Amino acid sequence: MKQLWELFFTFAKVGAMTFGGGYAMLPVLRREVVENKGWVSDEELADYFAVAQCTPGVIAVNTATFIGRKRQGVWGGIVATLGVVFPSVFIITALAGVITAYAHLAWVRHAFAGIRVCVCVLILNAVIKLWESAVKGRLALAIFLVVLAGSLFLKLSPVVYVAAAGAAGVVQEAVQRRRKA
Amino acid sequence: MIYIALFWEFFKTGLFAVGGGLATLPFLYDMAERTGWFTSSRLTDMLAVSESTPGPIGVNMATYVGYVTAGVPGAAVATVGLITPSVIVVLLVAAALKSFRTNPWVEAAFRGLRPASVAMIAAAGLSVAVLTFWNGEASGFGKIHWLPLALAAVLLVLTRWVKPVKKLHPIVFIAVSAAAGVALGL
Numbered sequence: 001m002k003q004l005w006e007l008f009f010t011f012a013k014v015g016a017m018t019f020g021g022g023y024a025m026l027p028v029l030r031r032e033v034v035e036n037k038g039w040v041s042d043e044e045l046a047d048y049f050a051v052a053q054c055t056p057g058v059i060a061v062n063t064a065t066f067i068g069r070k071r072q073g074v075w076g077g078i079v080a081t082l083g084v085v086f087p088s089v090f091i092i093t094a095l096a097g098v099i100t101a102y103a104h105l106a107w108v109r110h111a112f113a114g115i116r117v118c119v120c121v122l123i124l125n126a127v128i129k130l131w132e133s134a135v136k137g138r139l140a141l142a143i144f145l146v147v148l149a150g151s152l153f154l155k156l157s158p159v160v161y162v163a164a165a166g167a168a169g170v171v172q173e174a175v176q177r178r179r180k181a
Numbered sequence: 182m183i184y185i186a187l188f189w190e191f192f193k194t195g196l197f198a199v200g201g202g203l204a205t206l207p208f209l210y211d212m213a214e215r216t217g218w219f220t221s222s223r224l225t226d227m228l229a230v231s232e233s234t235p236g237p238i239g240v241n242m243a244t245y246v247g248y249v250t251a252g253v254p255g256a257a258v259a260t261v262g263l264i265t266p267s268v269i270v271v272l273l274v275a276a277a278l279k280s281f282r283t284n285p286w287v288e289a290a291f292r293g294l295r296p297a298s299v300a301m302i303a304a305a306g307l308s309v310a311v312l313t314f315w316n317g318e319a320s321g322f323g324k325i326h327w328l329p330l331a332l333a334a335v336l337l338v339l340t341r342w343v344k345p346v347k348k349l350h351p352i353v354f355i356a357v358s359a360a361a362g363v364a365l366g367l
Contacts, residue, residue: 016235019352025237051282054291055274057267058239059201065271074272081268085244085260088236092244093256095234107363114362115229116313117329118355121336122232123306126203127299134200134295144296151207151304155214158207161297162197169293170286 003072004079010037011064011083016091018060025060039071060084139172183251184258190216191243191262196270199291200298202239205263206305209242218250225309233355239263332361 014032018025026049033039040048045067052062061081068080102108135144147161194208206228213221227249231241240260247259274281281287314326314333336354339346361367 015237015240018237019233019235019350047278047282051274051278052271053200054287054294055267055270056197056199057195057264057270058198058205058237060237061240061264061267062271065268066275069272069275077272077275078268081264084237085240085264088234088240089244089256089260091234091236092230092241093248093253095230096245096248096256099230110362110365110367111359112226112229112362113313113329113367114332114358114360114365115233115355116225116309117332117362117367118336118358119225119229119232120306120310120313121333121340122351122354123203123302123309124337125340127303127306130200130295130299130302134299140292140296143293144300147297147300148304151301152307158211158301159193159197161301162199162294165293165297166290167293169289169291172293173285173289 004075007068007071007076007080008083008086011068011080012086014064015060015084016087025063029060029063033067040067044070139168143168184254186216187247187250187255187258188262191247191259192265194243195263196266198239199294200302202237202242203302203305204298205239205242207301209246210305210308212246219246221308222312223249225312228309233352233359328365329367332358332365332367 010032014025014029017028030042030045034042034045045063048063048066049059052059052066055062061084064080064084065077068083069077072079099108131144135141143165147165150156150161151158190212194205194212198204198208209224210221213219213224219227224246227242227245228238231238231245234241236244240263243259243263244256248256251258314330316324316326336358340354341347
């Protein structure tokens, strides 16, 4: 029980100190679970992080589940995950009420207009970075263009694109294998 | 029952959004259009808050959308909905981590999936950009909000090419942008 609490608090700390997305949390996470606690090695963390990026969901959450499971089994995985989301739930619900109350003030609206500009730039930077690692080869480029056009002009559920693109990757692999055989 | 609907919507998001928090964005825009729980311009403000508060973006967005839709219980339900499929999938994968990582079919599926994920994030980013920089009601040069666009250009240069500055934490740029927004009266 004590160890489960320790998992919860450690990951709550990581959640509270993460700004932005998955990559931003890596240094904070590393300091806590590799250096301070010695729960996992650098190699294990790299493995978890790599797989966390290609399992569904938020990367920070997936990594927390991996490490929690390694420490304390299934319950450890669940507790570590609840820990990492706890600060978000707490801070956002507290803040959302405040923001709604002050949303009519001119300077709050101006500040948000400024932040929105920054969000555009941050998304552009994220897309460039993801592009460099994900869009390699003709099939990847074709998938990118088709899904981009589809998302902009059709009103399909994103689930359709995810499923179709995953299937396209598998089909390509199968075709290549048949050719070799 | 709004809580069951919320849980289900976020369960789907958590199950199909691959590649981190921003990958949930297209699902949230889709949700805004289908359910009418919140507007897409409200979602853009929520994204701004989620980027500038502690916690992973995807989780912050889920909490915020849940809160806007159904108060504090909604925030909790949406967040739990988002993380439930992750936890299940990770617990299953963790048992066979090595073979999952090296399985060529899994690898092939992700080779297809990753560019799709980037494209959907790009499309969501474009819709945020349209809200920020485009004024459909004006005509001629007035159609573009020039001041925000100039700020974006400055930020882009700072975050990508200015050596000591670009290493700074994104929260620094968010704070500067908020201040610039107030100073310029955006």
